[in-house]
Amino acid sequence: MKKSVDQTEFQTLLDHAGLHVLPGDEADFRAAYRWVEQVRARIGKPHPDTLPAAQFTVTRP
Amino acid sequence: MSDTPTIAEAGALFRARKLSPVELLQHCMNQIERWDGELNSFLHISRERALRDARAAERRILGGDALGPLDGIPIAHKDVIDTKGIPTTGHSRWLENNIPARDAEVVSQLDAAGSVLLGKLATYEFAMGGPSDDLPWPFPRNPWDVSRFAGGSSSGSGVAVAAGLVLGATGTDTGGSVRVPSAFCGVVGLKPTFGAISNAGLLPLAYSMDHIGPMAWTVHDCALLFDGMRGRGSAPDFTPANGDLKGCRIGVIRHFFEEDTKVSPDQISAINAAVGVFRDLGAVVEDVQLSSLLEYHACGALILCTEASAVHHDRIKSHPEKFGERMRALLTIGSLFTGVDYVQAMRRRNELCREMAAMFAQYDVLITVGAAGEPPLLAEVPYWTTLSTPTYTIPFNVTGNPAMTVCCGFGSGGMPLGMQIIGPPDGESALFKIGHAYEQAADRRKRPLQGPAI
Numbered sequence: 001m002k003k004s005v006d007q008t009e010f011q012t013l014l015d016h017a018g019l020h021v022l023p024g025d026e027a028d029f030r031a032a033y034r035w036v037e038q039v040r041a042r043i044g045k046p047h048p049d050t051l052p053a054a055q056f057t058v059t060r061p
Numbered sequence: 062m063s064d065t066p067t068i069a070e071a072g073a074l075f076r077a078r079k080l081s082p083v084e085l086l087q088h089c090m091n092q093i094e095r096w097d098g099e100l101n102s103f104l105h106i107s108r109e110r111a112l113r114d115a116r117a118a119e120r121r122i123l124g125g126d127a128l129g130p131l132d133g134i135p136i137a138h139k140d141v142i143d144t145k146g147i148p149t150t151g152h153s154r155w156l157e158n159n160i161p162a163r164d165a166e167v168v169s170q171l172d173a174a175g176s177v178l179l180g181k182l183a184t185y186e187f188a189m190g191g192p193s194d195d196l197p198w199p200f201p202r203n204p205w206d207v208s209r210f211a212g213g214s215s216s217g218s219g220v221a222v223a224a225g226l227v228l229g230a231t232g233t234d235t236g237g238s239v240r241v242p243s244a245f246c247g248v249v250g251l252k253p254t255f256g257a258i259s260n261a262g263l264l265p266l267a268y269s270m271d272h273i274g275p276m277a278w279t280v281h282d283c284a285l286l287f288d289g290m291r292g293r294g295s296a297p298d299f300t301p302a303n304g305d306l307k308g309c310r311i312g313v314i315r316h317f318f319e320e321d322t323k324v325s326p327d328q329i330s331a332i333n334a335a336v337g338v339f340r341d342l343g344a345v346v347e348d349v350q351l352s353s354l355l356e357y358h359a360c361g362a363l364i365l366c367t368e369a370s371a372v373h374h375d376r377i378k379s380h381p382e383k384f385g386e387r388m389r390a391l392l393t394i395g396s397l398f399t400g401v402d403y404v405q406a407m408r409r410r411n412e413l414c415r416e417m418a419a420m421f422a423q424y425d426v427l428i429t430v431g432a433a434g435e436p437p438l439l440a441e442v443p444y445w446t447t448l449s450t451p452t453y454t455i456p457f458n459v460t461g462n463p464a465m466t467v468c469c470g471f472g473s474g475g476m477p478l479g480m481q482i483i484g485p486p487d488g489e490s491a492l493f494k495i496g497h498a499y500e501q502a503a504d505r506r507k508r509p510l511q512g513p514a515i
Contacts, residue, residue, distance in 0.1 A: 017396040018378050022389070032394050035448045040398075042359035046408035 064508055065092065065225030068282040072130050075122050082118040082133030085228075086111055086177055089135045092226045096510055099207055101199045102220040104140050105148050106180040111135065114177040121175065131289045132175030136229045139215050140181040141188050142273065143262040144168055151264045152184045154197055154383050155376060165262025167231060167273050167290050174289040179227055182217030188233055188266045189214065189369055190388030191446050192439065203245060203436055204509045205476050210436040212242030218276045219246035224510045229277040229286045235266045236365055237454025239274045240466040244431030244479025247468045247506060249283045249496070250276040252454075254486045255461030258290050267368035270361065270458040278508070280467060280496040287489060299493035306498055307343035311336075312424035314349055318433075321354035322451050325434030327472035332430060335469045335480050338502050339428075339495075349427065351416060351456075358451035360413060361459040363406040366395030366448075387444070394448070410459055417460040421485035426495055429453055431479025435472035457483055465492045467499060468506060477506075 010033065014021060021029055065088065066074065074080035090108070097103055118133030127133075143149050143161035145168075150156045164172065172178065183201045185191055192200040192213065203211040204224040211220050215232030219242030222230050232239040234252040243250030251274045258273045265271055275286030284299040313336060318324040336346050351357075370377070370392050377384065377392045384392065420427060430453050443449050457464040462483050469480035482499075484491045 013397050014393075017393075019393055019396055020381070021393065022381055029390065029393055032390065032445055032448065033397065035445070036394060036397050039359045039363050040402055042356060043363065043402075043406050043409050046405060046412055050408040050411050052404050052407040052411070 065089070065228065067279050068130065068134050068228045068277060068285050069279070071134060071228060075127070075133055082115040082122065082177060083112070085133065086115040086135050086179070089179060089227055092224065096204070096224050097226060100202050100204055100220050100224055102182055102201045102217040102224070102226060103137070104150060104152065104181050104183050104198055104217070107147050107178055110147065111177050111179045118175050118177065128173075128175035129289070130285045131171065133177060134175075134228050135177045135179045136171060136231070136286075137179045137182050137218070137221060137227045138168060138231045139184050139188075139218050139233055141184055141233055141264040141266075142168060142231055143264075144178065144181065147178075147181060149181065149264070151187045152196060152198060153186045153385075153388075157197055161262070163262065166259035168262065170292040171231075171286075171289050173292065176289065182215075182221055182230060184217060185214035186385045186388040187264060187373065188235060188238055189391055190385050192216075192442060193385040193387050195385045203476075205247065208438055209476060210245060210439055210442050212245035212432070212436065214238040215250070215276065216242045219243055219248055219250070222246070222248045222276050222278060223508060225508050229275060229282055231290070232274055232276045233263065233266070234272045234274055234454070234458065235270045236361060236458055237452040239272070239276060240454045240464060240479070240481060241432055241452060243276055243466040244468075245436035245477065247477030247509070248276055248278055249280050249465065249467050250274060251283050251287060251465040251489065251492070252457065252463065253287065253489055254463045257463070257487065257489070265372050267365045267372070269368060270365055272458070280465070280493055280500050283465065284493040298490045299497050304498070305343045306339060306495060309344040309426075309495065310424045311339055311344050311346045311495070312349035312420060312427045313346060314351055314427055314429040316350060317354040317453055318430045322433070322453075324430050325472065328430055328432075328434040328478050331470040331478045332428070332480060335428070335499065335503070338499055342498055342502060349420060349424065351420070352413060354451050354453065354456065356409075357413060357456035357459055360406050360409045361455035362448060363398055363402060364410065364459070366391060367398045367403045367406075370395035370398075390445070391448070413456070414460045417456075417462060418485075421488075425484075425491055426488070427483040429481050429483070431466040431481045435474050435476035435478065453481065462486060463489050463492055465496055467496050469503070
């Protein structure tokens with residue numbers, strides 16, 4: 001796993017999310033991005049039969 | 062009476078005409094005056110409203126028309142819960158001047174039960190940020206040792222109850238925010254079943270994981286508050302049938318705290334001692350196996366951070382500088398998860414919910430630790446506390462099961478240790494019965510800061 005993202009990659013991620021980072025904050029965020037990747041990896045791929053637990057219900061008149 | 066009474070004790074004193082609601086309110090005001098300059102638990106004290114409430118309760122009680130066990134009881138609300146005409150800031154610069162036009166549903170219910178609204182209690186910024194010193198108000202200090210962490214985010218509630226500034230409080234719990242400060246402050250805190258208490262009028266953090274819950278000094282008081290918050294107004298069922306736990310089956314989620322993320326030796330000893338108490342009361346106690354705590358934490362943290370980022374998306378995009386540094390950091394990181402990440406986490410959540418539900422075919426309740434041990438020094442609280450340290454509480458926000466923290470002793474540093482008792486959905490009465498039986502059998506504790514006699 002990557003230890004952190006580089007500045008360009010991180011800026012791309014922020015742009016995609018529509019965010020900007022305040023001066024001085026960026027190094028912390030790039031390090032913390034490791035956590036995002038760890039969490040993704042740990043969740044992995046649920047069993048194919050597992051549907052999202054969304055609370056969607058049909059609204060009937 | 063040499064100390065702040067419990068809710069149940071105060072009710073008995075009211076009925077015996079040995080204490081009046083106005084006298085009790087004055088005692089709480091004196092406690093606040095004496096201690097809160099150091100503890101920082103209150104953001105706003107509603108003196109006039111409280112005095113009006115207390116006088117009305119006094120008239121009802123003297124007239125024989127008491128509304129129930131909460132009539133005349135001073136309480137306070139975490140400052141993410143709307144209170145009509147009283148500031149509700151979310152402990153954030155964003156809402157520094159916010160005065161809601163209506164009460165949250167839970168405030169209305171507790172008001173209808175006759176409680177006395179004493180004020181609003183400190184939290185993390187929007188119940189998420191962390192103990193921050195760059196917000197308009199300071200963060201609360203642990204009354205057992207002010208150099209130590211009080212937990213969060215319902216830290217003001219835990220501190221005020223432990224120190225006897227109020228008899229009960231509301232908290233909110235999205236990943237452990239009722240139960241962790243309850244553990245660190247040595248009080249009882251309940252995260253009810255998801256949806257058992259209305260979230261109407263709550264500043265949201267994460268829609269599918271937010272729970273409002275009661276915090277109090279005893280299990281009985283917690284049960285009384287829970288009943289009032291639901292608008293039931295009846296005496297809750299909290300006493301075991303025969304005063305013991307014969308026939309009760311208890312599962313211990315030991316791998317959470319001995320293998321997945323290890324806790325202090327003191328904390329393990331305290332849980333083992335509690336297991337001994339349960340066995341002495343007649344319960345059958347066995348270790349159980351669930352998925353790793355790290356899997357529950359990953360699933361819960363992703364959903365929490367993503368939903369929180371959705372709640373605050375416009376704010377973090379437009380004016381990130383208006384947030385405190387910790388909250389800004391968490392929201393930015395949360396914004397980097399994708400829609401695919403969120404859907405996969407919700408699918409994993411479904412699997413974890415099924416696994417948890419199967420446990421309650423075999424056991425009445427589960428137990429595990431409330432926190433990793435004694436509260437750390439404030440200087441040692443990790444910067445990314447929500448992300449870097451799996452909590453033992455978030456699994457039950459993921460699944461929605463009710464979970465209650467009770468004090469299970471003290472560590473070698475003299476600070477409280479917490480144990481969680483977890484039930485099946487809508488199984489709060491089982492938590493109250495087992496928690497109350499434990500509390501009666503275990504060593505009694507005294508409040509950390511003694512008040513003057515009342």
